[in-house]
Amino acid sequence: MAQNVKIREIVKDKTIAEIITNYPVVQDFFLNYNLQDLQKNLTVSQALEKILTEQLEEFGLDVFSLTEELVKFMATLVNNREEREKVQNITIIGGRNKQGEAENVTLTMAVGEVISIVGPTGSGKSRLLGDIECLAQCDTPTRRQILINDHPLSDEERFDMGNKMVAQLSQNMNFVMDLNVAEFLAMHAKSRLCENSEQVIKQCFVCANELAGEKFTMDTKVTQLSGGQSRALMIADAAYMSSSPIVLIDEIENAGIDRKQAISLLTENEKIVLISTHDPLLALSADKRIVIKNGGIHKIMETSDEEIESLKDIEKLDTIMLGIRQQLRHGERVYPLKFVL
Structure with missing residues (x-):
């Protein structure tokens, strides 16, 4: 009132x-x-x-x-x-895999958690993301149900465009509007009723440039951004402007951005993050991982202490690979590697 x-x-x-x-x-x-x-x-x-x-x-x-x-x-x-802003958790209630077998799983994720989704190509990772994006209520091919704060959703709640609870960042981020970055961010800030819009716009721009491998300016047309720059811009947008509490990311390792920083940024801004990935570093850095097999949720695993310990070696390898990529990008020679894990 x-x-x-x-x-x-x-x-x-x-x-x-x-x-x-x-x-x-x-x-x-x-x-x-x-x-x-x-x-x-x-x-x-x-x-x-x-x-x-x-x-x-x-x-x-x-x-x-x-x-x-x-x-x-x-x-x-x-x-x-x-x-x-009151969404505190999301629950996936299992449905059926491609063979019609019951998944027999229930997984609840809270604000600030990161869940990785792993499995072979074509196993059904994107299908799970799709079920979450549409907040499925046993009405998709998998028959899964998604709960918000432990409750099912009505069609009105699911499809209310003004109350979108899920933001998805796909592998291909293509812009069609002839706007520059400043105009694009200003439009989003207004449509999302952001307070202190000028400050939020600047924050998004600075953050996106930190995430992206190659810098861009406020005057850059969004249609001229590379795939990595586009993903960096949308991740910053999701973190600082979008009020959607659930963020879905499909294979961020292919975007050419600082993926660890991107995930950390989203969780710091009280998002529930689910990421489909083939990257060991991302998969093991998550709080839990969902293993997909034959179109269904095969198992849910918590990251063990041993796996957390192994992350130190994986991060060393990742740093080495990043260095090699940078050498190749700058036209430098790559010589035999000498390192000890």
């Missing part, structure tokens, strides 16, 4: 232009009522007084009732954002 009072004051006192600046999706509200040509330099009530009464009567509304509909619409946006 207090939220509605605050929104009502905004609608009463601010011009339409000021409202759209902070709540860009309000443009869609006016478009739905064929009111996209309202004078933006006026308040909502002032602008509505200048249009023909018939335009509102067509929808069975008057100035007061349309204003109330706008207040409800904006309050829903804000309330949805607050609800997303």
Whole structure:
């Protein structure tokens, strides 16, 4: 109720232009009522007084009732954002593999946890990510069910575009908009109602450049970003702008970015991270790993103390391989290796 009072004051006192600046999706509200040509330099009530009464009567509304509909619409946006921040865990209830055999597993993941998904190519890792992305309720080929905070979800909750709980970063991140990085981040900051948007935009940009192998500028067109730069930008976006509490990543090791830093960044920002990977370093750095076989969840393993100890040697090998990649990228010769683990 207090939220509605605050929104009502905004609608009463601010011009339409000021409202759209902070709540860009309000443009869609006016478009739905064929009111996209309202004078933006006026308040909502002032602008509505200048249009023909018939335009509102067509929808069975008057100035007061349309204003109330706008207040409800904006309050829903804000309330949805607050609800997303309350997600504390996600649970996967097993379904069936390709042979129709029951998975017989239940896995609950909490905020700040990283879960790796491993298995041969074609085993079904992407299918599991797909089930989580659509918050499956026993209605996909695997018959898995996904719970949020220990509860199943209604279709309204699953498919509400304003309340998207899952962000997915696929292997191929291709932009189609002719925007530069600054414009792209500004658009996302506005649509996600970010507070201190200028600071968040700068934070995302700096972070993306730290993750990416090759630097880019605010003026760089997003269509000109490399695959690694695109993934770095979207990971920073997911960490600092997106309120989606669940982040799915498909084979981050192929992106050419600092993968350990990327995962650490997401968990520090209270995300639940699931990552499909063939990378031993990422698989063993996770809190648990899901092993996929024949299209089903074969087993769930917790990272053992011995595996954590082995990570030290794996990290040494990874550093060596990174050095060789850098030598090749800069046209240098690679000579016989001499090292001791």
